[in-house]
Amino acid sequence: xxxxxxxxxxxxxxxxxxxxxxxxxxxxxxxxxxxxxxxxxxxxxxxxxxxxxxxxxxxxxxxxxxxxxxxxxxxxxxxxxxxxxxxxxxxxxxxxxxxxxxxxxxxxxxxxxxxxxxxxxxxxxxxxxxxxxxxxxxxxxxxxxxxxxxxxxxxxxxxxxxxxxxxxxxxxxxxxxxxxxxxxxxxxxxxxxxxxxxxxxxxxxxxxxxxxxxxxxxxxxxxxxxxxxxxxxxxxxxxxxxxxxxxxxx
Amino acid sequence: xxxxxxxxxxxxxxxxxxxxxxxxxxxxxxxxxxxxxxxxxxxxxxxxxxxxxxxxxxxxxxxxxxxxxxxxxxxxxxxxxxxxxxxxxxxxxxxxxxxxxxxxxxxxxxxxxxxxxxxxxxxxxxxxxxxxxxxxxxxxxxxxxxxxxxxxxxxxxxxxxxxxxxxxxxxxxxxxxxxxxxxxxxxxxxxxxxxxxxxxxxxxxxxxxxxxxxxxxxxxxxxxxxxxxxxxxxxxxxxxxxxxxxxxxxxxxxxxxxxxxxxxxxxxxxxxxxxxxxxxxxxxxxxxxxxxxxxxxxxxxxxxxxxxxxxxxx
Ligand SMILES: Cc1cc2nc3c(=O)[nH]c(=O)nc-3n(C[C@H](O)[C@H](O)[C@H](O)COP(=O)(O)OP(=O)(O)OC[C@H]3O[C@@H](n4cnc5c(N)ncnc54)[C@H](O)[C@@H]3O)c2cc1C
Numbered sequence: 001x002x003x004x005x006x007x008x009x010x011x012x013x014x015x016x017x018x019x020x021x022x023x024x025x026x027x028x029x030x031x032x033x034x035x036x037x038x039x040x041x042x043x044x045x046x047x048x049x050x051x052x053x054x055x056x057x058x059x060x061x062x063x064x065x066x067x068x069x070x071x072x073x074x075x076x077x078x079x080x081x082x083x084x085x086x087x088x089x090x091x092x093x094x095x096x097x098x099x100x101x102x103x104x105x106x107x108x109x110x111x112x113x114x115x116x117x118x119x120x121x122x123x124x125x126x127x128x129x130x131x132x133x134x135x136x137x138x139x140x141x142x143x144x145x146x147x148x149x150x151x152x153x154x155x156x157x158x159x160x161x162x163x164x165x166x167x168x169x170x171x172x173x174x175x176x177x178x179x180x181x182x183x184x185x186x187x188x189x190x191x192x193x194x195x196x197x198x199x200x201x202x203x204x205x206x207x208x209x210x211x212x213x214x215x216x217x218x219x220x221x222x223x224x225x226x227x228x229x230x231x232x233x234x235x236x237x238x239x240x241x242x243x244x245x246x247x248x249x250x
Numbered sequence: 251x252x253x254x255x256x257x258x259x260x261x262x263x264x265x266x267x268x269x270x271x272x273x274x275x276x277x278x279x280x281x282x283x284x285x286x287x288x289x290x291x292x293x294x295x296x297x298x299x300x301x302x303x304x305x306x307x308x309x310x311x312x313x314x315x316x317x318x319x320x321x322x323x324x325x326x327x328x329x330x331x332x333x334x335x336x337x338x339x340x341x342x343x344x345x346x347x348x349x350x351x352x353x354x355x356x357x358x359x360x361x362x363x364x365x366x367x368x369x370x371x372x373x374x375x376x377x378x379x380x381x382x383x384x385x386x387x388x389x390x391x392x393x394x395x396x397x398x399x400x401x402x403x404x405x406x407x408x409x410x411x412x413x414x415x416x417x418x419x420x421x422x423x424x425x426x427x428x429x430x431x432x433x434x435x436x437x438x439x440x441x442x443x444x445x446x447x448x449x450x451x452x453x454x455x456x457x458x459x460x461x462x463x464x465x466x467x468x469x470x471x472x473x474x475x476x477x478x479x480x481x482x483x484x485x486x487x488x489x490x491x492x493x494x495x496x497x498x499x500x501x502x503x504x505x506x507x508x509x510x511x512x513x514x515x516x517x518x519x520x521x522x523x524x525x526x527x528x529x530x531x532x533x534x535x536x537x538x539x540x541x542x543x544x545x546x547x548x549x550x551x552x553x554x555x556x557x558x559x560x561x562x563x564x
Contacts, residue, residue: 017516018380027384039498095352096361123379124497125364127352130322134356139323139429142349145491155432160345161445161500162261162436163492167321170428179481179498180491215361215394219374219387224523230544236557239529239547246527248449248506249473249562 001056001149001171003109004047007102007116007128008061008076008084009037010069014121024220036072039117041079043177045184046147047115048080055149058082060109064093064101070200077195078187084198089205091212095123099131104208106136111172113154118143118176129176139169142176252282252372255336257329258300259346262290262318265299267446268342270407275400276340277305277408278369285310286414287332289325291318297416303408309416319431320346326353331423333358333395340366343399343501344445355397363388363398365501377401381497382520402445403503403524437490441467444493447476449506450525452495455482456511456532456551463488465555466510472562478502480512496521511551514539 012018013033020027036044047059061076061084063069073084087101106114119126126142133140141147145164146157149171158165159178205212233239243249254276259266269286276284285308286300293311300309310332316324329350333339339354341347343365355362366375373390375398390396444450451473453466463483470477479489481496495502497517503524510531512518519542522528530543533550540546547554 012380014517018383020384027380094361096356099356119498121381121497123364124381125362126348127355127362127364130349130352131356131362133323134326134353137426139426140349140353142322143345158345159491160434161492162434163490165434166432168430168432173428180485215391216363217389219389221379221384221386224378224382224385227523227528227542227544230528230540230542230546232540232546232548234547235549236547236554236561239545240558240561242545243506243527243529248527 001112003058003060003111004050004056005102005106005109005111005114006040006044006047006059006061006076006081007098007114008040008044008063008072009117009120010034010063010065010072011037011120011122014038020221020223024222026218026221034068034071036075037117037120039119039121039177041184042179042181043115043117044076044079044081045182046177049182050147050149056113060085060111062087062102062105064089064098064205066090070202073200074195075187077198077200078191079185082198084200086200086202087205087208088202089212092214093212094214094216095125095127095131096215097210097212098128099135100210101205101208102128102132103135104210113171114174116174116176118178129174133174136174139173141167141169141173143178144175145178145180147175147181252279252338253336254279254282254284254338254340255333256284256286257339257341257347257350258286258288258296259342259344260288260290260296263295265296266342266344267407268344268402269300270303271402271405272340272342272400273303273306273408274405275366275369276338279338280372282338283307285336287312287329289317289328291315301414301416302410302412304410304412305408306412306414309414311416311418312421313418316425320350321429321431322349322353323429324425325350326357327423327425328421329354330357331421332419336395338396338398340398340400343401347399351397351399358395358397360394360397361390363390363396365401366398367401367404378520381516382523383516401501403501437492441470442474442476444476444478445500445502448504449473449475450478450502450504451475451508451510452478452480452512453483453489453510454480454512455486457483457488460488469555469559472559475506475508480518509539510555512539513537514542
């Protein structure tokens with residue numbers, strides 16, 4: 001296959017304890033550490049492994065987001081992506097918008113495979129892969145934990161609620177990466193230097209004839225209700241007593 | 251008036267309890283009439299179960315050989331065809347619903363609300379973001395179809411006792427052949443189902459081996475509980491993937507959740523926030539799991555589990 005496209009979203013790092021803005025207009029992102037969405041790292045790692053097995057010629061990282069998402073695309077280039085494309089917008093990007101943008105890039109680049117993370121850890125929406133597959137009218141395999149390319153098709157194992165499901169899809173197709181698909185590589189310093197010379201195109205979202213205006217209006221963002229403070233018990237006997245009182249064990 | 255279509259989830263024989271929870275959400279939508287759609291090779295048994303859910307006005311069935319296994323690419327065009335007469339399309343936010351509904355939404359050209367956790371109006375819902383650390387109220391345009399997945403842990407299952415009529419429909423939608431089901435390896439066990447069990451005992455990295463993780467299975471059996479696991483325990487191969495609890499595993503709301511040797515990372519906590527009683531057993535008194543626990547016990551699990559089994563046997 002010639003090309004694999006990988007979605008790379010800039011998100012608040014997974015170690016950050018996210019706080020809601022006092023005015024309820026969103027969460028605090030100023031001065032907060034930002035990273036590549038962990039599931040997108042897994043998606044990229046998989047694309048790189050497919051390429052390294054000789055089954056693909058080029059891996060392209062694509063981000064839809066603010067100008068600063070160039071940082072995350074540089075990380076993707078350092079990991080091994082051949083080139084990167086940023087479709088720039090200052091708006092908050094809804095999954096449907098991301099899918100519409102990715103479709104434009106797909107139409108231009110004609111990849112045989114698109115891999116994205118199964119969800120982004122900011123909005124936790126888990127929509128982009130199926131939405132892109134729908135708009136492209138191609139197969140989808142979400143929550144992948146194993147991908148085998150077999151010429152013009154692929155056999156994919158998916159993590160579903162009952163266990164593991166295997167499906168077969170014709171290419172081109174859209175896959176979404178689950179946690180256990182692989183373990184992403186660490187980026188080494190020389191790779192970061194090399195990545196600076198790799199091509200990174202920046203296009204305005206508006207220039208694609210699309211708008212990033214959200215279809216869903218966020219009315220209010222609030223912190224979750226706190227759980228009431230619990231008690232510490234000193235031993236097993238006290239624990240079992242407490243559970244019995246609540247009627248949870250007999 | 252809202253006409254709400256709930257897509258049933260099932261294994262060909264049994265309706266998934268997540269669908270009964272989704273029906274409860276659908277019933278809370280103001281002015282809503284609830285229809286459950288069953289896509290299957292032979293929908294009769296599942297349709298009969300759906301018809302019994304309280305508050306369901308009608309069950310529609312779409313019988314076709316290509317519906318024998320739930321493939322999103324095959325189901326989506328059929329759901330879109332059926333959705334023409336409805337204002338809302340809902341499904342549980344399970345692996346099934348998360349796979350299917352965004353495909354439906356995109357075909358309809360509308361955004362989707364994922365993991366609806368409360369109904370604030372016919373087109374207004376709350377949903378968790380950032381692993382449950384920020385709750386967002388979203389308003390969808392009232393003049394478009396609304397597509398949403400429903401967070402099962404936020405709604406009780408609809409009661410039984412109903413007797414909705416069942417209507418078979420034939421759809422003209424063309425279905426693709428580019429996606430083919432091969433197999434499913436589902437762990438068959440007589441243990442309670444993690445997603446719906448009233449009691450859950452979970453083990454973490456501290457169990458340190460697959461053999462030791464048996465301690466969790468045995469304790470769970472004694473308590474009549476389902477088994478869960480942290481991501482670390484699943485990644486290490488101590489427990490199968492379908493037992494992972496958390497942001498990227500199952501989100502559950504049991505009466506009792508017992509976390510053993512689990513530190514309480516935010517990604518894990520988001521999966522258990524709605525549990526009624528959380529018990530934490532951990533040797534580190536500073537472990538974040540104690541911040542959410544109703545009952546905490548500091549100590550070595552390898553001592554505590556046998557003691558607990560003994561105390562429960564009395
Ligand atoms: C994108 C992303 C998604 C994730 N999704 C999930 C998810 O869905 N679910 C999930 O669980 N995690 C998830 N994680 C991982 C999460 O961040 C934690 O790494 C994970 O939950 C840790 O698992 P643990 O608590 O078992 O292990 P640790 O954090 O290593 O905790 C082990 C605990 O056991 C205690 N302990 C050790 N020995 C003993 C003993 N003998 N007796 C008693 N206690 C003992 C220790 O004090 C410690 O608190 C995700 C991470 C990322 C980045």
